[in-house]
Every structure is written in C-alpha cells, then in structure tokens.
Amino acid sequence: MEETERLRKSTIILEKLSKTKAFQKAQNIMLFWSMKDEIFTHDFVVEWSSKKNIFLPAITGNDIEIRRFDGIQKMEDGDKYGIPEPIAGLKVTADDIELIVVPGVAFDKNNNRLGRGKAFYDKLLKNTSAHKTGICFDFQYFEQIAVGSYDIRMDEVVL
Numbered sequence: 001m002e003e004t005e006r007l008r009k010s011t012i013i014l015e016k017l018s019k020t021k022a023f024q025k026a027q028n029i030m031l032f033w034s035m036k037d038e039i040f041t042h043d044f045v046v047e048w049s050s051k052k053n054i055f056l057p058a059i060t061g062n063d064i065e066i067r068r069f070d071g072i073q074k075m076e077d078g079d080k081y082g083i084p085e086p087i088a089g090l091k092v093t094a095d096d097i098e099l100i101v102v103p104g105v106a107f108d109k110n111n112n113r114l115g116r117g118k119a120f121y122d123k124l125l126k127n128t129s130a131h132k133t134g135i136c137f138d139f140q141y142f143e144q145i146a147v148g149s150y151d152i153r154m155d156e157v158v159l
Contacts (some may be wrong), residue, residue, distance in 0.1 A: 001137070010040040013135055017101065017158045018048075022131040026098035030055045030066055030130070033075075033084050038103050039135050045069055055097060057120070058085035064124045066092050094128035102134045102154065108145045111154040125152040133158060 001009075017023055029052055034041040048054055049069050057064040059080040067086035069075075075084040094100070102121055106114040113134050115121055125132055134154040141159050 007040055009137055010034075013039055013137070013158060014041070014044045017133065017135060018044075020133065020156070020158065022099050022133060022156070026052070026131070028053045028055065028092070028097050028099075030057070030094075030097045030100040031069075032057055032101065032103055034103070035081075035083060039137065046072065055092060056086055057124075058088075059083075059120065062118075062120075062123075064120050066094065066097065066124075068092070094124055094130055097128070097130045099131045099133060100125065100128070102132060104134050104136060104140070106140050106142055106145050107134045107136050107154065107157045107159075108142045110144065111157055112145055112147045112151060113154055113157075114145050114147070114151075119150060122150050122152045126150075131155050135159070 031041055031045050031054055033045065033056055045054055054069045055066045056069050058067050059078055068090040069086050070089065074087050076087050078085040102113065104113040104115055132154045134157040136159050138159050
C-alpha cells in the first residue's frame with residue numbers, strides 16, 4: 001500500500017476506534033506506536049494523550065512492559081526492534097488498563113488474531129480483563145484464520 005493511502009485509511013480506522021463504546025468509556029488505554037506496515041498511530045497517540053491516559057508497550061526480554069506515554073520527546077528506540085518506546089517511567093500492569101488496542105498481521109470474523117509470532121501480546125492479554133480491540137486494514141481481515149491454543153481472541157475488531 002502506498003504511504004498516502006496507508007495514512008488515509010489509518011485516519012478512517014482510528015476515527016472509528018475513537019467512536020467505539022470501549023474507547024469512549026476508557027480512561028486508561030494502551031495503544032501502540034506503529035511500524036511501517038501497520039495502521040499509522042503516531043498522531044492518534046499524541047492527540048489522545050492530552051485527553052486520556054495513554055500507555056504504550058515496551059519490549060523487555062520476552063515480555064511487554066506497559067509504560068505511560070508522556071510525549072514524543074520522552075521516547076527512545078526500543079532495544080529489540082527499534083520501535084520507539086516511552087523512556088522508563090510510570091509503569092503499570094494490564095490490570096490498570098481498561099482498553100488494549102492490538103495490532104496484528106491478520107484478524108478474522110470470530111475476532112481471532114494472528115500476530116508476528118513472538119506471542120508478546122498473547123502473554124500480556126491472557127490474564128487481563130481489559131477490553132481487547134484489534135485494528136487492521138480491510139485486506140488483513142478474513143473469514144477464518146488458523147489459531148493456536150495460546151492465541152487470545154479480541155473482544156472486537158475495528159477496520
């Protein structure tokens with residue numbers, strides 16, 4: 001997908017996300033800082049951080065640490081994948097988060113998610129009561145995808 005089209009479609013999807021009941025109700029939200037092949041979230045993170053408590057993932061070893069986003073100037077490239085992460089500061093657990101917005105390679109009509117294969121999100125999501133919303137482009141949404149016993153189903157998918 002060309003960059004201009006990715007940005008245009010990202011804006012539409014994130015507008016839909018912001019209108020969901022789960023997003024509007026939540027005050028503590030975990031988003032993600034997008035990679036080049038994902039829905040572009042950078043502006044959305046910045047915009048909503050002035051209205052809600054926004055948290056981002058930081059990879060530490062084989063797990064996700066949840067850190068508060070306090071502005072781009074307080075971000076650094078992550079050790080594992082070079083994705084910008086909040087500099088170590090306020091950390092919370094998944095129990096402190098009301099909504100977790102999750103990226104994925106693919107999703108299906110049963111709200112199943114296919115990740116990148118490292119199970120970072122699955123480990124985080126398995127023991128939380130937070131609402132889980134997957135976001136994806138329409139070409140990443142399928143009738144059915146193969147899932148394993150460790151894969152965590154989303155509560156909803158926005159595309």
